[in-house]
Amino acid sequence: MLPRDSPGGGAGVNQQPGLAGGGGPAEDTAPAAEDGASAENSAQAGKSAQAGKSARPARARSAVSRTRSAVSIAGSAVSIAGSAVRRAVAGAGWPWSADGRAPSADVAGALFARLTVLPAVLIVAWLIPGLPLLLAGDFLPVPMLLISVPLAVALAVNGLRRVPASWPRLLSGGRTTDPAWTTWLGLLATVAIVAGLTAWQLTKASEALIVVRSPGAFLQAGYWIAQHGSLPIPEMARYFGGAHPGLSFTSTGFLAHGGSLFPAAAPGLPMLLAGAFWVHGITAATAVGPVLGGLATFTFAGLVARLAGAQWAPAGALLLGLSLPQQYIGRTTLSETALQILLFGGLCLLADSMALRSSPPGPVRPVPAGAATAVEVTAPVPLVGPDQTAVLPLPVAGRSKLTSRLASVRRALVPSRFGPWLTPQRSLAALAGLALGFGLLISLDGLVYLLVVIPFCGALFASHRPEASAFPAGCVFGICYGLLGCYLLDRPFLDSVGKTVALSGLVAIWLIAVCLVVIELARFTRVRTLVPAVLAKRPLRWLPEAGAAIVAAALTGFAVRPYIQTVRGHPTRAEYHLVATLQRAQGLPVDPTRLYAEQTLYWVIWYIGLPTVLLGGFGVAILARRCLRALLTWRDPAGIWRAWGLPLAIICGASVVPLWSPDIDPDQPWASRRLVVTVIPGLIICALWASSWLTRRARDRGASQVTGAVVALACIAAMLVPTVSTTFGLGFSHSGKSGGLHPVAQGMALSRIGAGEVSAVADLCAQLPGNASVVIIGWPAAAEFTQLVRGMCGVPVAWMPGRPVTAVDSVIGSIAAAGRKPLLLAGRESQLAPFGGTPIRVLDLATAQDPQDLTRLPTASVPVRYQIWLTAPGAAGVGA
Numbered sequence: 001m002l003p004r005d006s007p008g009g010g011a012g013v014n015q016q017p018g019l020a021g022g023g024g025p026a027e028d029t030a031p032a033a034e035d036g037a038s039a040e041n042s043a044q045a046g047k048s049a050q051a052g053k054s055a056r057p058a059r060a061r062s063a064v065s066r067t068r069s070a071v072s073i074a075g076s077a078v079s080i081a082g083s084a085v086r087r088a089v090a091g092a093g094w095p096w097s098a099d100g101r102a103p104s105a106d107v108a109g110a111l112f113a114r115l116t117v118l119p120a121v122l123i124v125a126w127l128i129p130g131l132p133l134l135l136a137g138d139f140l141p142v143p144m145l146l147i148s149v150p151l152a153v154a155l156a157v158n159g160l161r162r163v164p165a166s167w168p169r170l171l172s173g174g175r176t177t178d179p180a181w182t183t184w185l186g187l188l189a190t191v192a193i194v195a196g197l198t199a200w201q202l203t204k205a206s207e208a209l210i211v212v213r214s215p216g217a218f219l220q221a222g223y224w225i226a227q228h229g230s231l232p233i234p235e236m237a238r239y240f241g242g243a244h245p246g247l248s249f250t251s252t253g254f255l256a257h258g259g260s261l262f263p264a265a266a267p268g269l270p271m272l273l274a275g276a277f278w279v280h281g282i283t284a285a286t287a288v289g290p291v292l293g294g295l296a297t298f299t300f301a302g303l304v305a306r307l308a309g310a311q312w313a314p315a316g317a318l319l320l321g322l323s324l325p326q327q328y329i330g331r332t333t334l335s336e337t338a339l340q341i342l343l344f345g346g347l348c349l350l351a352d353s354m355a356l357r358s359s360p361p362g363p364v365r366p367v368p369a370g371a372a373t374a375v376e377v378t379a380p381v382p383l384v385g386p387d388q389t390a391v392l393p394l395p396v397a398g399r400s401k402l403t404s405r406l407a408s409v410r411r412a413l414v415p416s417r418f419g420p421w422l423t424p425q426r427s428l429a430a431l432a433g434l435a436l437g438f439g440l441l442i443s444l445d446g447l448v449y450l451l452v453v454i455p456f457c458g459a460l461f462a463s464h465r466p467e468a469s470a471f472p473a474g475c476v477f478g479i480c481y482g483l484l485g486c487y488l489l490d491r492p493f494l495d496s497v498g499k500t501v502a503l504s505g506l507v508a509i510w511l512i513a514v515c516l517v518v519i520e521l522a523r524f525t526r527v528r529t530l531v532p533a534v535l536a537k538r539p540l541r542w543l544p545e546a547g548a549a550i551v552a553a554a555l556t557g558f559a560v561r562p563y564i565q566t567v568r569g570h571p572t573r574a575e576y577h578l579v580a581t582l583q584r585a586q587g588l589p590v591d592p593t594r595l596y597a598e599q600t601l602y603w604v605i606w607y608i609g610l611p612t613v614l615l616g617g618f619g620v621a622i623l624a625r626r627c628l629r630a631l632l633t634w635r636d637p638a639g640i641w642r643a644w645g646l647p648l649a650i651i652c653g654a655s656v657v658p659l660w661s662p663d664i665d666p667d668q669p670w671a672s673r674r675l676v677v678t679v680i681p682g683l684i685i686c687a688l689w690a691s692s693w694l695t696r697r698a699r700d701r702g703a704s705q706v707t708g709a710v711v712a713l714a715c716i717a718a719m720l721v722p723t724v725s726t727t728f729g730l731g732f733s734h735s736g737k738s739g740g741l742h743p744v745a746q747g748m749a750l751s752r753i754g755a756g757e758v759s760a761v762a763d764l765c766a767q768l769p770g771n772a773s774v775v776i777i778g779w780p781a782a783a784e785f786t787q788l789v790r791g792m793c794g795v796p797v798a799w800m801p802g803r804p805v806t807a808v809d810s811v812i813g814s815i816a817a818a819g820r821k822p823l824l825l826a827g828r829e830s831q832l833a834p835f836g837g838t839p840i841r842v843l844d845l846a847t848a849q850d851p852q853d854l855t856r857l858p859t860a861s862v863p864v865r866y867q868i869w870l871t872a873p874g875a876a877g878v879g880a
Contacts, residue, residue, distance in 0.1 A: 106165035106166075107165075108165075108180065108186075109164070109165035109166045109183050109310070110163055110165045112190075112302065112310060112313075113160075113164060113165070113302070114163055116298060116301065116303075116345070117299070117302065117348045117349050117431075118156065119295040119296075119298070119299055119341050119345060120341050120342050120346060120348075120349070120435045121156055121159065121160070122152055123272070124342075124434050124438050125151045126275065127441055127481070129148050130144065130271040131267070131271075131441065131481060131484070131485050134230065134267060134271065135488060137229060137230035138229055138230075139225055139230065141278050158422070159430070160428075161427075163352050163356075163424075163428070164352050166178075167305075167306045167307075167643065168639045168640045169307070169309055169692075170696060171696065178309065178310070178311070182310060182311040185311060186305055186313045186314060187310065189313075189314035190301045190305075190313045190314045190317050191298075193301075193318050194294050197293075198293070198294030201290035201294065201331055202290045202291075204749070204750075205286050205289060205331050205332070205752075206289070206332040206333075206753040207753075207754040207757040209754070209758060209792070210784050210785065211251060211785070211786075211788060212252065213253075213670070214334060214335075215332040215333045216253065216784075216788075217253025217264065217787070218270060218273060218333040219273060219285060219286075219333045220253070221254075221265070221267075221273075222269070222270040222271070222333070223273070223274075223277055223792060224791045225270050225271060226278055227277075231263070231489050232260035232261055232262045233261040233787075234260055235256070235259055237249070237259070239796035239815070240773055240796070240798055240814060241811070241818045244810065244811050246800050247799075247800055247811055248799055248800070249786070249797075249799075251782065251783050251784070251786035251787045252784060252787075253787070256492070257491055262490055264492070264493040265490065266335065266440070266482070267486075268335070268438070268441040268443070268482075268485070269333065269442060269443075272288060276288045282758050285333070289329070289330055289332045289333050289337065290330055290331060292330070292338055292341065293326065293329065293330020293331070295337075296330075296341045297317050297330075299341050299344040300344045300681055301313040301316050301317040302344070303316075303344045303347055303348050304685055306352070307351070307644060307647060307685060308685065308688045312692060315688060315716045315719075316684060316685060316688055318720065319608070319719055319723060320680070320681055320684055322723050323608050324606075324607050324672065324727045324747070324748055324749070325607055325676045326676055326680070327748065328672060328673075328748065331753070332753065336445075336673055338442045339439050339442045339446060339677055340676065340681070342436065342446075343436065343650075343677065346431075346432045346434075346436035347647050348432075349429070349431045349432035350429060350471065350646060351643045351647075352428045353424075353426075353428035353466075354467070354643050355639065356424055426467065426470035429466070429467035429474070430473060432471055432474065433471045433473060433474020433476075433477070433478065434475075434478050435478070436449070436453060437450070437476065437479045438481060440485075440486070441478070441481055441482040441485050444497060444500075446482070447500075448657050449650045449678065450475070450479065450508075451504060451511065452649045453475055454508060454512055454515060455511060455514075455515060457471065457472045457475070457515070458515030458516075458519060459645070460472070461515075462519055463634075532634065535632045535633075540632075543632060544624075544628040547625060548622065548624050548625040550624075551617065551621040551652070552617065552621055555617045558601035559601055565598050566594070567594070567598045567661075568593040568595060569595045570593070571593065576592040578665060578667075579665075580592040582852050582854055583854065586853070586854060588854060594666070595666055596854060597661055597666070599855075600660075600662060600674075603671065604675060604679060604680065604683065606726060606857045607672060607726055608683065608684065608719070609718075609722025609725075610722065611687075611719050612684060612687050613683060615719065616683030616684065616686040619686030619687055619688075619693070620648070620682075620683075620686045622690065623686060624648065626640075627641045627644055630642070631645075647685070650682070651682030651685075654678040655679045658675060658679055662674040667852035667854055668853045668854070668856075669850060669851070669858045687715075687719060690715075694715065695712045698711050726747065727747050727748065728747040729746040729747025729749075729750070729859050729860070748858055748860065751861035752848065753848055753849060753861060754848070754849070756845055756847050757845065760843050760845040761788065761843075763843065764842050765793035767840075767842045767870065768789065768795050768842075768870075771821050772822070773795070773797075773798075773815045773820040773821070773822055773823070774795055774823045775797075775799065775811060775812070775815075775823070775824055775825070776789075776797065776799040776826065777808065777825065777826040777831050777832065778826045778827050779802075781825065781826060782801050784866075786798075798811075805834045808824075812824075812835075822873055823870060824837075824871050825842075826868070826869050827867060829869045831869075832871045836873050837871035837872050838871065839870065840871070841869055841870075842870045843866060844865075844866075845867075846863065846864075847863075847864060848861035848862065849863075849864040
């Protein structure tokens, strides 16, 4: 949905005259302040202190001298710091007015633009060298830091050196731009909200060391990479005297292939966790989830600012950050938070690239007299037209050492032959493609939204946009990285989802073929003339309205789906037993083939409320109509619908898959993971845009500014109240001696999962000698503790649940013959009785786990107790 700019497009709806046109925002470079003022102030302060010495006693003169010297030094430091900040801001590309002051709104907008995409850039910079080093077995702190840190600087300096300070959007009352205070309010309020949410999440972070589900598997894989710098994990069969019938080395989240163990997940998140383990061990690793969750919320707020307005960004951060699925994934080590950062960050970078405009050379603009006395302008300043962006070249005399060094870094990192081609637009587009493509290295769920990217890239080529080559190139590079990492480091997992990957590849091939055909046809003049004429006639002229109707019909269909369909599937053996057990425990009809996928829209309503779903659906319908109209007429002079093109396509296309078939165990809140990447954020951002549209309509119809603000606050409150009520379990209770109603908060937001696991695991590992080989007897201890003992305790481990005593004795004898000390672990003392020795309890942990509700909203955690017993066969006890 990328219409070419119309020939007669004037200034964008949110641009000041003379700064940008066609929806392009203001961007800039600026003269730097000089250091002379600070030096002069220091000299004058020194002279004043010297004069004071001759008029006072020695002690007083000394005290006054020291005081004034301190003041002088402080003043000089402030002056130097201010000068450095001014030069850094100038080098970064912020515009300045004639008197040397940066426009407030432009500074806030440019700062907002850079900060919200920086997390995605840093993750990409970490993953680019991480995969080759991991494949080479050299994923170690020194090489990773030596490569990733300069790479992060290079990407940030070259990719973010020029960013838009504002983005095209519809405004009321004939205004072209928002007041500066709205941008600052959006930035500061968003930072405060995200900081508060992240701090709250850190206090409730899960200690997912025991491998019950994916969080524990991710954490254990990250720990292994941090300690050994390589994957896969060796089985260590030699420490058990070789292979034995019934002896297995796999566990939950780890699959065997060719004598090695592979994590059943993409390697991206384990690589991030490995860096946290290097920083501060398990404490830093358990904080990764809340930190990534906070950064994902911040990046999402940046996308809201670009598409709906900066003043709506705090509401976006609050609505997403307080939703129960976001709270859930943000407290533990799940891949969805990192995937959110790359997806939202990639869309933000692409929107920035779309909003930029190039500045052709032009005549010299007269320099104000006041400015001429401060700096000497030696380079021509181009004038701009209504469809161009103002860019002031940095004066040579005002260039600082910092700016010169940054320029030399850019020249060193970007070869001169690429300089003319690698414009700021293409740099941002390439970074956007990298961010979106590297989502595959985090999770294969990225395949869904990457399929939507293909027709968008075709539209870029058809419209001859500057991003047409850079954005697909970045996507292809990231996709190749992700598929290569999954094939070489997660081959068993890739084989298990091979049908899904093959189907995605087939769809991608067809989409690419269709795009190539359309692009080739668009080269013919007759086609370019005939197609618009046909689209302008009935019934094709009604396609935008049909698109809005399809959106409404789809939401209605998902709403009535539970009443007309019961979804069943073909679960694995483990899924079959899990669903049957949960159905019996919750008093439901036992049907282990039930997938409960027909209830997905009601899951969304549980978590974010009916008002958000209705407002979001209304916003999607209007946006679909506007974007389709811009695409069919090929006119979008303001650039608004071009910026919405890919985000809306991902919201519509990539949300249908998890809503129709989430392909996950159906218990809550576990299944809500499928909703947090595209469905819930998509509805929230469209609901906020619909709220801004309603506010604008009210203002255009004569409502006052206060009335418009009331409309906006009412919309936000309608969305926020159900979300907070669900997350915190707000309500009223009759409990207590008085029997009266009183408010209660019993939601999942107040629960902490896995508390005490770190200390319990440390006690367990302390009682396992380094020369031991451990065999786990019994299930589920084998599934939950096998990789934990192997990785964190550093002891070879295998399991033999349900095997005869004679078979276990044979393995014990082989371990002793190999010069190792055999030890047996089990979840119950009775399971160790047939093997002799004196069992001792080495782990006894009472903690909480997530609820597993199938047909109702999860409200509180469930208590759970872990016990591990240890014995040395044929010995009186366990020694070192």
